[in-house]
Amino acid sequence: MSDPIPAVQARSLSKHYGEGNTYVLALKEATFQIHPGEVVALLGPSGSGKSTLLTILGLINPPDTGWLQVGGVEVIRDGAVVGDANLIRRRNLGFVFQRSNLIPFLTAEENVRLVLELDDVPRREAVRRAREILESLGVADRARHLPMQLSGGQQQRVAIARALIHEPSLLLADEPTASLDKELGRRVMELLRTAAIERGAAVLVVTHDHRALDLVDRIFEIEDGVLDTEGAKLRGATR
Amino acid sequence: MNLSLRDVRHDFSRFLLTAVGLGLLLTVVLAMTGIYNGIIKDATALPDSLGADLWIVQRDTRGPFAELSRVSSDLEERARAVPGVARARSYVSHTIQRQLPNGRPLRFTAVGLSWPDDLGGGLPIVRGRPLAQPHYECLVDSSLGLSLGQRIPLGRDVYTVVGITDGLLASGGDPSAFFTLSDAQRIQNDVSNEAIRLDREARSARVRQSALGRDPELVRFSGKNAQLIPALGPLPVSAVMLNIDPGVPLDTVQARLQGWQDITVYSQAEEHGLILGGVVEKTRLQIGLFRGLLVVISAILMGLIIYTMTVDKIHSIALLKLLGARMTVILGMILEEALLLGGIAYVLAVIIGNFAFDIFPRRVVIENEHRLALLGIVIAISIASSAIGMKKALAADPNEVLAA
Ligand SMILES: Nc1ncnc2c1ncn2[C@@H]1O[C@H](COP(=O)(O)OP(=O)(O)OP(=O)(O)O)[C@@H](O)[C@H]1O
Numbered sequence: 001m002s003d004p005i006p007a008v009q010a011r012s013l014s015k016h017y018g019e020g021n022t023y024v025l026a027l028k029e030a031t032f033q034i035h036p037g038e039v040v041a042l043l044g045p046s047g048s049g050k051s052t053l054l055t056i057l058g059l060i061n062p063p064d065t066g067w068l069q070v071g072g073v074e075v076i077r078d079g080a081v082v083g084d085a086n087l088i089r090r091r092n093l094g095f096v097f098q099r100s101n102l103i104p105f106l107t108a109e110e111n112v113r114l115v116l117e118l119d120d121v122p123r124r125e126a127v128r129r130a131r132e133i134l135e136s137l138g139v140a141d142r143a144r145h146l147p148m149q150l151s152g153g154q155q156q157r158v159a160i161a162r163a164l165i166h167e168p169s170l171l172l173a174d175e176p177t178a179s180l181d182k183e184l185g186r187r188v189m190e191l192l193r194t195a196a197i198e199r200g201a202a203v204l205v206v207t208h209d210h211r212a213l214d215l216v217d218r219i220f221e222i223e224d225g226v227l228d229t230e231g232a233k234l235r236g237a238t239r
Numbered sequence: 240m241n242l243s244l245r246d247v248r249h250d251f252s253r254f255l256l257t258a259v260g261l262g263l264l265l266t267v268v269l270a271m272t273g274i275y276n277g278i279i280k281d282a283t284a285l286p287d288s289l290g291a292d293l294w295i296v297q298r299d300t301r302g303p304f305a306e307l308s309r310v311s312s313d314l315e316e317r318a319r320a321v322p323g324v325a326r327a328r329s330y331v332s333h334t335i336q337r338q339l340p341n342g343r344p345l346r347f348t349a350v351g352l353s354w355p356d357d358l359g360g361g362l363p364i365v366r367g368r369p370l371a372q373p374h375y376e377c378l379v380d381s382s383l384g385l386s387l388g389q390r391i392p393l394g395r396d397v398y399t400v401v402g403i404t405d406g407l408l409a410s411g412g413d414p415s416a417f418f419t420l421s422d423a424q425r426i427q428n429d430v431s432n433e434a435i436r437l438d439r440e441a442r443s444a445r446v447r448q449s450a451l452g453r454d455p456e457l458v459r460f461s462g463k464n465a466q467l468i469p470a471l472g473p474l475p476v477s478a479v480m481l482n483i484d485p486g487v488p489l490d491t492v493q494a495r496l497q498g499w500q501d502i503t504v505y506s507q508a509e510e511h512g513l514i515l516g517g518v519v520e521k522t523r524l525q526i527g528l529f530r531g532l533l534v535v536i537s538a539i540l541m542g543l544i545i546y547t548m549t550v551d552k553i554h555s556i557a558l559l560k561l562l563g564a565r566m567t568v569i570l571g572m573i574l575e576e577a578l579l580l581g582g583i584a585y586v587l588a589v590i591i592g593n594f595a596f597d598i599f600p601r602r603v604v605i606e607n608e609h610r611l612a613l614l615g616i617v618i619a620i621s622i623a624s625s626a627i628g629m630k631k632a633l634a635a636d637p638n639e640v641l642a643a
């Protein structure tokens with residue numbers, strides 16, 4: 001946490017859904033920051049607002065109000081995206097989901113280097129970097145396989161490679177190990193952590209798996225849209 | 240990285256099957272175009288090959304192709320005397336259906352050419368030679384299936400095939416056969432001996448009953464060959480074809496002839512109009528309508544296919560959006576796939592057409608301009624149908640990826 005510029009800085013992010021009877025305040029005034037290489041777990045019961053926060057940070061859904069800076073660049077001001085959301089996603093954000101992360105008609109290597117090629121990185125360099133990161137995640141031998149030819153754990157490792165190859169400031173992961181068994185889930189979390197730290201990305205990972213919490217630096221807890229960035233209670237219990 | 244090629248390759252057999260299906264549909268569109276052109280070409284092939292500038296027909300008729308026309312045979316001489324007329328030829332035609340001795344039916348349009356002015360040398364003769372004798376020779380179209388030297392009995396005479404023409408059908412789609420004018424008239428007016436005898440007897444009876452019957456010479460004459468009777472005169476012809484001296488304006492000659500009260504004059508272009516606007520109009524419109532319908536069906540089908548292909552990869556599209564892909568990358572992928580599909584289908588249609596159209600019973604005429612027109616239509620359909628897919632892609636929500 002020595003780096004003076006946080007990878008992510010959020011202030012007063014709020015989001016509601018619906019009107020009248022269906023009104024839900026899904027996120028209330030969330031304020032926090034995460035540093036490069038820092039891994040943060042986001043815990044909370046179902047419907048507490050975890051995905052809502054992730055989609056706001058991923059510029060998928062805009063918040064009602066609030067301010068957000070990613071990689072030192074202001075991306076949300078007064079609840080509105082500033083600049084080209086696509087460009088920010090291509091350069092500064094990485095995503096890993098529960099499953100179906102990969103494009104089925106592209107090989108593992110193509111899925112990974114796609115991110116670079118979408119940002120006009122030359123093919124040769126993209127191939128080289130894709131091989132490199134697949135190697136570091138232990139799936140280099142599956143580079144030419146299509147997603148359906150890979151096991152669940154291999155798919156998630158390729159997805160992590162895809163999410164980190166462009167060295168984003170922020171990696172957003174929504175229960176990346178939920179479809180894997182416990183051992184494998186833990187192994188994938190370890191790889192995610194190592195790869196993120198190597199590339200200096202801040203990680204916000206939604207998880208229900210309390211047994212993997214020893215692999216994270218900090219814990220955010222959320223309940224009814226209220227974010228508690230101390231997560232003191234849980235931390236004490238698990239470590 | 241080309242996404243569309245990779246997507247297509249991923250389920251190539253399905254893509255290929257779709258392309259083949261669409262290709263066959265386009266083959267039918269092309270066939271319809273060809274048949275449409277063939278109808279026009281067939282209907283105008285005969286008048287075109289006769290190479291007349293003006294057609295003189297019976298007053299107020301639309302003959303000789305669209306309806307029956309009868310003009311007197313001395314019209315040829317009268318027309319020849321008009322200044323600016325270089326050549327005048329009589330024309331007769333009638334369709335007959337007979338049987339060869341071996342029982343094969345023989346249906347054709349017998350056309351009479353002015354002997355010795357027109358020997359059929361201007362016709363597209365592919366084998367044999369033009370007419371060389373004033374009688375008992377004929378030229379037949381290859382579609383009739385007769386061979387050179389074959390002898391065909393018609394009426395009380397036997398005619399020898401001396402030449403074979405190609406692609407000369409009459410407006411009804413029947414093959415043409417060419418005879419000298421008098422032979423054609425003979426075939427047309429052939430009646431049995433008994434009918435002739437009865438006819439002559441009736442004629443003599445009519446003469447005897449009238450004041451003319453007091454002249455014994457006239458009574459004797461009335462029982463003879465009709466051609467020899469001065470009062471009956473020669474048989475009429477269908478029309479007279481004129482060729483105009485080079486340098487003389489067609490309109491001038493036509494206007495002058497138009498003044499004659501017993502006839503109507505059409506230019507070659509007007510004859511075309513009469514044939515296309517009358518004889519084959521319904522068939523032409525029918526085929527044209529069918530062709531239009533098939534183009535619409537192809538467009539709808541292709542739209543559905545592209546839409547389905549887009550829906551099938553909507554998750555990937557949402558993922559691409561999430562990865563920050565430019566909209567042009569996503570829309571380009573859909574457009575490329577549509578163009579690829581249309582392109583393969585088009586190439587298939589052209590290739591299949593090249594082989595299949597020769598075995599069609601009717602003439603199929605496909606020129607490069609028609610292939611180009613179809614290409615234009617295919618590209619337009621591809622773009623239009625990819626627009627349907629693009630609309631779906633634009634609506635794809637990255638949230639769907641999170642929900643999955
Ligand atoms: N599109 C939406 N329209 C209306 N309400 C929504 C929508 N998305 C989420 N909500 C509501 O907002 C609240 C927060 O939902 P969110 O999806 O962020 O929860 P979550 O913590 O991700 O839950 P889970 O662990 O089940 O994934 C819930 O009450 C949910 O019903």
Ligand SMILES: [Mg+2]
Pocket residue numbers: 050051052
């Ligand atoms: Mg959720």
